[in-house]
Amino acid sequence: MNLKELSSLLGLSQTTVSRALNGYPEVSEATRKKVTAMARAHGYAPNARARGLATGRTMSIGHVIPLSTRHEIVNPVFSDFVAGASEIYSANGYDMLLTVVPDQGEAEAYRKITARQTVDGVIVHGPKAQDGRIALLREIGMPFVVHGRMSADDTGYAWVDMNNVTAFSCAADCLIDLGHRRIGLLNGLETLDFALRRREGVQRALAAAGIEAQARYFLSDEMTEGFGYRATCALLDLDEPPTALIVSSLIIGIGVRRAAEERGLKLGRELSLIVHDDDLSYLRNGSETGAPVFTATQSSVRDAGRMCAQNLLDIIAAPDTAARFQTELEAKLVMGSSTGPCPV
Amino acid sequence: MNLKELSSLLGLSQTTVSRALNGYPEVSEATRKKVTAMARAHGYAPNARARGLATGRTMSIGHVIPLSTRHEIVNPVFSDFVAGASEIYSANGYDMLLTVVPDQGEAEAYRKITARQTVDGVIVHGPKAQDGRIALLREIGMPFVVHGRMSADDTGYAWVDMNNVTAFSCAADCLIDLGHRRIGLLNGLETLDFALRRREGVQRALAAAGIEAQARYFLSDEMTEGFGYRATCALLDLDEPPTALIVSSLIIGIGVRRAAEERGLKLGRELSLIVHDDDLSYLRNGSETGAPVFTATQSSVRDAGRMCAQNLLDIIAAPDTAARFQTELEAKLVMGSSTGPCPV
DNA sequence: TTGAAAGCGGTACCAG
DNA sequence: CTGGTACCGCTTTCAA
Numbered sequence: 006m007n008l009k010e011l012s013s014l015l016g017l018s019q020t021t022v023s024r025a026l027n028g029y030p031e032v033s034e035a036t037r038k039k040v041t042a043m044a045r046a047h048g049y050a051p052n053a054r055a056r057g058l059a060t061g062r063t064m065s066i067g068h069v070i071p072l073s074t075r076h077e078i079v080n081p082v083f084s085d086f087v088a089g090a091s092e093i094y095s096a097n098g099y100d101m102l103l104t105v106v107p108d109q110g111e112a113e114a115y116r117k118i119t120a121r122q123t124v125d126g127v128i129v130h131g132p133k134a135q136d137g138r139i140a141l142l143r144e145i146g147m148p149f150v151v152h153g154r155m156s157a158d159d160t161g162y163a164w165v166d167m168n169n170v171t172a173f174s175c176a177a178d179c180l181i182d183l184g185h186r187r188i189g190l191l192n193g194l195e196t197l198d199f200a201l202r203r204r205e206g207v208q209r210a211l212a213a214a215g216i217e218a219q220a221r222y223f224l225s226d227e228m229t230e231g232f233g234y235r236a237t238c239a240l241l242d243l244d245e246p247p248t249a250l251i252v253s254s255l256i257i258g259i260g261v262r263r264a265a266e267e268r269g270l271k272l273g274r275e276l277s278l279i280v281h282d283d284d285l286s287y288l289r290n291g292s293e294t295g296a297p298v299f300t301a302t303q304s305s306v307r308d309a310g311r312m313c314a315q316n317l318l319d320i321i322a323a324p325d326t327a328a329r330f331q332t333e334l335e336a337k338l339v340m341g342s343s344t345g346p347c348p349v
Numbered sequence: 350m351n352l353k354e355l356s357s358l359l360g361l362s363q364t365t366v367s368r369a370l371n372g373y374p375e376v377s378e379a380t381r382k383k384v385t386a387m388a389r390a391h392g393y394a395p396n397a398r399a400r401g402l403a404t405g406r407t408m409s410i411g412h413v414i415p416l417s418t419r420h421e422i423v424n425p426v427f428s429d430f431v432a433g434a435s436e437i438y439s440a441n442g443y444d445m446l447l448t449v450v451p452d453q454g455e456a457e458a459y460r461k462i463t464a465r466q467t468v469d470g471v472i473v474h475g476p477k478a479q480d481g482r483i484a485l486l487r488e489i490g491m492p493f494v495v496h497g498r499m500s501a502d503d504t505g506y507a508w509v510d511m512n513n514v515t516a517f518s519c520a521a522d523c524l525i526d527l528g529h530r531r532i533g534l535l536n537g538l539e540t541l542d543f544a545l546r547r548r549e550g551v552q553r554a555l556a557a558a559g560i561e562a563q564a565r566y567f568l569s570d571e572m573t574e575g576f577g578y579r580a581t582c583a584l585l586d587l588d589e590p591p592t593a594l595i596v597s598s599l600i601i602g603i604g605v606r607r608a609a610e611e612r613g614l615k616l617g618r619e620l621s622l623i624v625h626d627d628d629l630s631y632l633r634n635g636s637e638t639g640a641p642v643f644t645a646t647q648s649s650v651r652d653a654g655r656m657c658a659q660n661l662l663d664i665i666a667a668p669d670t671a672a673r674f675q676t677e678l679e680a681k682l683v684m685g686s687s688t689g690p691c692p693v
Numbered sequence: 694t695t696g697a698a699a700g701c702g703g704t705a706c707c708a709g
Numbered sequence: 710c711t712g713g714t715a716c717c718g719c720t721t722t723c724a725a
Contacts, residue, residue, distance in 0.1 A: 006464070007702055018712045023704065031710060050464035054407065055702030057398040058717045065446070070435075084428050091414075091449030100467070101447040102409070105435030120350070120394035122718095123444065230603075259574075259603055266610055351718060362696045367720065377694060399718035402701045466702095 006049045015043055026051070057122075065100040066090075066317060067124035069115060071108045071131070082254075082283055082306050083130070086152065089310025090128065097318055099125075112141055119145045126317045128152060132164075132198045148324055150317040152309060153199050154331075163320055163330035165312045169199050172302040172336040173206030173251060176279040179338060180249045181214045185277060189222035189247035191236050191257050200225060200253065203281075207251055222247050233260020241268060241276075249277035281336070304336035350393045359387055370395070401466075409444040410434075410661060411468035413459060415452045415475070426598075426627055426650050427474070430496065433654025434472065441662055443469075456485055463489045470661045472496060476508075476542045492668055494661040496653060497543050498675075507664055507674035509656045513543050516646040516680040517550030517595060520623040523644065523682060524593045525558045529621060533566035533591035535580050535601050544569060544597065547625075551595055566591050577604020585612060585620075593621035602642065617643045625680065648680035 012022040017036065025032045025040035043049075057063045068090075070083070087101070094101055102124050106114040115138065118124055126148035129138055135157035142149045143162065151164040173190075180188050190207050193200040204223065211218045222240065226232040233252070237260065240246055252258045258280040262272060270276050282301040316330040356366040361380065369376045369384035387393075401407045412431070431445070438445055446468050450458040459482065462468055470492035473482055479501035486493045487506065495508040517534075524532050534551050537544040548567065555562045565587065568580040577596070581604065584590055596602045602624040609616050616622055626645040660674040 008704095009702075019703080020705085020713075021711055024711090027704085033710060036710085048460060048464055050461050051704095052402075052702050053465040053467045054398045054401040055717090056704075058396075058402055058719090059702080059704040061717075063398065087447065088449070091447065095449055095451075101449070103431065103435065103445040103447055105432070105439055105445075107439075116392060117394050120392055121397040123397045263606075353718075363719080364697080364721080365695055368695090371720085375694060380694085395720095396718050399701090400720075402703090403718080403720040405701075 006047045007052065008049075011044060011047065011049050014047075015040060061122075063123060063125050064098055065102045065124050066094060066314070067102045067104060067118050067127045068130065069104045069106060069111065069118070069127065071106060071111050085283070085306040086130075086310035086313075089307035089312075090314035091310075093311055093314035093318065099318070112137065115141055115147070116145065119147045126150075126321045128313050128317060133196055134198050134201050136198070148317065148320045148327065150313045150320065150330065152313050153197075156198050156202060159331070161328045163316055163327045165309050165316065165330075165332045165334065166199070167304045167309070167334045167336045169202035169336075170206040170209070172281070172304075172338070173203040174210040175206075175338045176251050176281075176302055177207045177210030178214075180251070180277060180279065181210060181216065183249075183277070185249040186216055187219070187222065187245060187247040187249070188216075189240050189250045190224070191233060191250060191252045191261065192223065192225040193228045193253045195225040203253060228254040228257050230256055230260040230263070233257035233262075234264045235260070237261045237264035241270070249279075252278060252280040255280060255282055279338075301339045302336040303339050304334055309334060350391045351396065352393075355388060355391065355393050358391075359384060405466075407467060407469050408442055409446045409468050410438060410658070411446045411448060411462050411471045412474065413448045413450060413455065413462070413471065415450060415455050429627070429650040430474075430654035430657075433651035433656075434658035435654075437655055437658035437662065443662070456481065459485055459491070460489065463491045470494075470665050472657050472661060477540055478542050478545050480542070492661060492664045492671065494657045494664065494674065496657050497541075500542050500546060503675070505672045507660055507671045509653050509660065509674075509676045509678065510543070511648045511653070511678045511680045513546035513680075514550040514553070516625070516648075516682070517547040518554040519550075519682045520595050520625075520644070520646055521551045521554035522558075524595070524621060524623065525554060525560065527593075527621070529593040530560055531563070531566065531589060531591040531593070532560075533584050533594045534568070535577060535594060535596045535605065536567065536569040537572045537597045539569040547597055572598040572601050574600055574604040574607070577601035578608045579604070581605045581608035585614070593623070596622060596624040599624060599626055599642070623682075645683045646680040647683055648678055653678060 008019050008022060012019045015022060017040070021032060021036065022040050025037040026044060053064070091101060104114055104118065115127070118127070127142060129142070129149055129151040132139070132151050132153045132155050134155065136155045139151065139155055139162055149163070151162065154164040154166045177188060188207070188211065190204060192204055195201055195204065208218050221243065224236040224240070226236070233256070237250070241264065250261060252261060258278065261278065265272050265276055272278055280301050282303045284303060284305040284307070312332055312334070316332070320327045320330060352363050352366060356363045359366060361384070365376060365380065366384050369381045370388060397408070435445060448458055448462065459471070462471070471486060473486070473493055473495040476483070476495050476497045476499050478499065480499045483495065483499055483506055493507070495506065498508040498510045521532060532551070532555065534548060536548055539545055539548065552562050566584065568584070570576040570580070577600070585608065594605060596605060602622065605622065606616060609620055614620050621643070623644045623646070624642045626642055626647045628647060628649040628651070656676055656678070660676070664671045664674060
């Protein structure tokens with residue numbers, strides 16, 4: 006069923022039918038009623054491609070995910086982010102176009118997506134400290150919002166990020182106040198901006214306290230359970246092992262727990278822990294924390310997804326406002342956890 | 350840059366340029382060279398909507414995800430599946446369109462997606478024992494592949510599933526052979542087909558061994574760490590707790606470990622475990638298993654993603670062959686784990 | 694081997 | 710308030 010058929014069925018012109026369905030004011034209430042009734046009866050929905058061709062808009066948003074051994078998509082954060090973003094998209098009639106590309110082909114993917122006019126805007130995932138994608142998207146004039154930011158230059162474009170530096174610096178401060186001097190960090194891949202900021206936060210706190218940062222206590226890799234396990238083992242094997250760890254994600258923290266358990270170490274007593282918690286659905290259930298969170302910095306990835314999506318839609322509506330959309334979500338240091346009071 | 354501009358730049362007709370770029374044979378090698386060179390120089394890529402409108406194909410595949418409190422997307426399995434499917438899509442020039450819809454609006458979402466001609470085919474996620482979507486998609490003639498299957502009727506449509514019944518029945522057999530009589534199951538939501546099949550597998554094995562199945566040992570919920578923890582606590586609190594558990598996912602298993610640990614129970618000695626392992630990237634790293642897998646049934650969700658995608662593309666090319674694409678991926682019982690020999 | 698022109702299914706301008 | 714018509718950018722007959 007297409008517009009032509011529908012309108013001839015009604016004995017009206019395509020113009021009128023189109024107007025009736027799109028809520029234009031100049032159509033009489035009577036005909037609008039007839040038209041919508043008939044449309045529903047025949048399950049008419051306008052052909053998305055044709056409409057897009059005519060209006061110049063696709064009503065879909067692109068998410069380009071680099072596919073590599075160290076890829077974003079294995080990160081379960083991605084699922085929750087998508088869940089949040091989708092809420093906004095579907096409420097506004099947008100779809101989400103996922104393009105998974107080999108790492109080196111990323112720039113070309115953005116160019117192509119733009120040239121083909123397949124999306125109205127783009128979310129940039131996993132920005133690096135200086136990320137070529139931002140300049141590229143700016144250059145080709147594709148509206149975009151970055152989840153995270155590019156520390157080298159965080160002005161003039163839209164981003165939604167958490168306060169990584171402050172949050173992780175607070176975490177370190179907390180441990181320092183408790184008397185810890187040998188503090189480790191199990192971080193995400195430090196090619197990524199967020200991980201660098203987290204590291205910087207920890208280092209600042211140490212420096213401010215006059216503690217020499219020990220590079221061997223700072224480990225960084227993909228945020229998997231396996232990394233948490235191996236890293237903890239390695240650190241505990243040092244002649245002077247750290248007495249406290251700051252951990253970049255719950256899933257890493259689960260690996261830490263496994264390692265500690267194998268050695269009979271009591272977490273929170275023999276090894277103190279502050280874990281960053283992205284509030285991921287598959288770990289949580291209700292308000293319960295299913296991980297060794299004794300003290301946590303908390304933020305919600307799903308909120309970030311919602312916010313990125315909403316800002317992007319606003320930017321698409323008014324492209325010149327992009328530079329104004331810079332949101333820092335606050336992750337706070339939360340003492341204790343649902344599994345008991347803070348034993349750090 | 351569009352076709353008209355490009356062709357006038359070359360002093361050729363749109364027809365010729367189009368043919369040159371799309372590899373039609375009737376164009377001379379000389380002009381083809383010139384055309385492709387010029388196209389690359391100006392970063393020309395055909396407008397996807399216009400092309401789709403002309404050809405009737407969108408070159409994109411739909412994934413409709415129900416968004417509810419118990420939604421698929423929180424399941425990290427989804428990420429890995431998408432990673433696998435995307436490999437196939439990008440290798441074939443397809444994009445992936447994610448539509449997240451409220452639960453009750455799902456049928457309408459499929460109808461709309463079809464009416465708007467926004468995708469060439471669809472992957473069905475999380476089928477139930479009898480799932481209305483399958484009849485619906487058949488009726489409206491949209492090519493589709495089901496990840497999983499509908500036990501009520503698994504003929505006449507394409508699916509990729511694992512051998513849930515057999516795998517879980519083997520798992521139970523194994524435990525029975527070791528002398529266990531009180532065997533529990535921590536299962537996914539039993540509104541979903543795969544979970545029902547897993548339960549059926551366990552029950553068959555118990556029945557065959559003349560063991561009365563105890564409903565109170567069979568727990569089912571979303572597959573989160575929290576569920577694993579709570580369920581294990583509840584089971585261990587029974588007056589006659591189970592001596593062995595079969596666990597439907599690694600993430601549940603992690604919760605089991607937490608519960609066991611809190612009570613000082615040695616897994617593999619005081620509580621035996623067989624865990625199904627979907628080989629998810631964020632838990633694994635290389636070949637290491639980051640969970641309490643003492644004996645596992647293994648399958649790869651990523652493989653399933655690849656296979657679904659490939660089959661769907663084949664079906665789109667030859668729609669009448671759909672009924673032939675029924676693939677059962679084998680999950681085997683693997684004794685032991687990388688963390689040591691099987692201690693069950 | 695090349696080109697003109699008719700769609701594909703809508704939207705939006707301009708007349709009436 | 711309604712209708713005719715010219716696009717949107719590409720593919721694809723049909724003629725040359």
